[in-house]
Amino acid sequence: MTELADLTAVALVEAYRARRLSPVEVIDAVIARIDAWEPRLNALWAYDPDAARTSARESEARWMKGEPLGAIDGVPVTIKENIATKGTPVPLGTAATTLVPAAADAPPAARTREAGGVIFAKTTMPDYGMLSSGLSSFHKLARNPWDLSTNPGGSSAGAGAAAAAGYGPLHIGTDIGGSIRLPAGWCGLVGLKPSAGRLPIDPPFIGRAAGPMTRTVADTALYMSVLTRPDRRDTMALPYQEIDWLNLAGSVKGLKIGLWLEAGFGQAVGDETLAAVQSAAALLTDAGATIVPIAPFLTRAMIDGLDRFWRARGYEDVARLPPEQQARILPYIFNWIVTAKDFSGGDVYTGFAQIDAMRNALHGALKDVDFIISPTAPEPSYPAEWASPLNDPQRPFEHIAFTVSANMGGQPAVSINCGYSSGGLPIGLQIIGQSFDDIGVLRLARAFEEMRAPSRPWPWPTLS
Structure with a gap:
């Protein structure tokens, strides 16, 4: 029964339509998987199995009448906790937040519910979403199911752990510098950061996106067909576009693909990651693509400036809190933010200007x-208890060199597994596309998914 938890969303919908499976059977299987894993993973918050069973029974009744609500009716789904769901507080990963029930579903949660998705839990995240880690002052420490001593990444930490552990097929995270793609890479998943504005969110912000985290490209495409429906609350959203998300057929032959192995700042790419990405490039060459080297196009000034702006943005929020609430913030985060207290207007403005510099640099790199393609992260995952791969609050972004520019430029980018370290940890390949070409990115990811070596079996809860 618990193997039902590993079925893809595409397979579940097909089975529901043919009446081979019931959403009730499936949610029971997911609950059993959670019972086996969750005491060690700490991926979930606001977990409500009773409400999930009620939703599954309602879905079962709709399928029996042949009247599903939408494309994912009866499919189990988790939602990252910073995406509001009506009636549930939004702690933002930090013990400094005053817990107040959300008044309404944010757009991704609303689209999920309207399409019949069975939302059974929120997923954990670090303080304010400002870590690529499962470490939080509010939630228990989230761990990577591939190796419990390692980090799932973040800030969509619980989502990455839940997807890899088989807590159902559909999960959604958010990403402002790599927070979907990094945990996807470290957990062996498909993680899509859509084009800026493609998927409505609330509140919108420069560089911020929500997107699916799944085990397959087809499941990501299926969920995008739901999540991209319009919502006026996102004042930065693109005009709605009808896209045939499930048409993933496409040839690699004739494509010109840049191979980006040195970002221009940050951690150097490790040997195992380098080998896995180069092997992926070789597969694409064999399939008819032309691979050309991409020179480093980011600079230390760019990330240092963005770091200043993000510190200032964080400090503006934190400085309003009374001292007793400030004291509850994860020390790593507070020690990073508080350095902005003496920044000048010029410090903040020149930091903000690096968003344009990154955008222009990536647009230039994509011109020809x-x-x-690039590594998602320079190295496989790192110790679970660490806040970042270097664990240094004054050097917090050395590992996001390959992911952050797509946020600032707005291009679609996906992480997909391309191999494993000698210790068995997943390694992610990032694919960055032209502006607004989300379907092109998914088609290339699907082509690579079909040509790569078979993935290793997903982690099982008997792992220690």
């Missing part, structure tokens, strides 16, 4: 190629 169809796509860029």
Whole structure:
């Protein structure tokens, strides 16, 4: 029964339509998987199995009448906790937040519910979403199911752990510098940061996106068909576009793909990651693509400036809190933010200006190629208890060099597994596409998914 938890969303919908499976059977299987894993993973918050069973029974009744609500009716779903769901507080990963029930579903949660998705839990995240880690002052420490001594990444930490552990097929995270793609890479998943504005969110912000985290490209595409429906609350959203998300057929032959192996700042790419990405490039070459090297196009000034702006943005919020609430913030985060207290207006403005610099640099790098491929992260995952791969609050962004520019530029980017370390940890390949070409990115990811070596079996809860 618990193997039902590992079925894809595409397979579940097909089975519901043919009446081979019931959403009730499936949610029971997911609950059993959670019972086996969750005491060690700490991926979930606001978990409500009783409400999930009620939703599954309602879905079962709709399928029996042949009247599903939408494309994912009866499919189990988790929602990252910073995406509001009506009636549930939004702690933002930090013990400094005053817990107040959300008044309404944010757009991704609303679209999920309207399409019949069975939302059974929120997923954990670090303080204010400002870590690539499962470490939080509010939630228990989230761990990576591939190796419980390692980090799932973040800030969509619980989502990454839940998807890899088989807590159902559909999960959604958010990403402002790599927070979907990094945990997807470290947990062996498909993680899509859509084009800026493609998927409505609330509140919108420069560089911020929500997107699916799944085990397959087809499941990501299926969920995008739901999540991209319009919502006026996102004042930065693109005009709605009808896209045939499930048409993933496409040839690699004739594509010109840039191979980006040195970002220009940050951690150097490790040998195992380098080998896995180069092997992926070789597969694409064999399939008819032309691979060309991409020179480093980011600079230390760019990330240092963005770091200043993000510190200032964080300090503006934190400085309003009374001292007793400030004291509840994760020390790593507070020690990073508080350095902004003496910044000048010029410090903040020149930091903000690096968003344009990154955008222009990535647009330039994409000018003569169809796509860029790169490592998702320089190295496989790191110790679970650490806040970041270097664990240094004054050097917090050395590992996001390959992911952050797509946020600032707005291009779609996906992480997909391309191999494993000698210790068995997943390694992610990032694919960056042209502006607004989300379907092109998914088609290339699907082509690679079909040509890569078979993935290793997903972690099982008997792992220690």
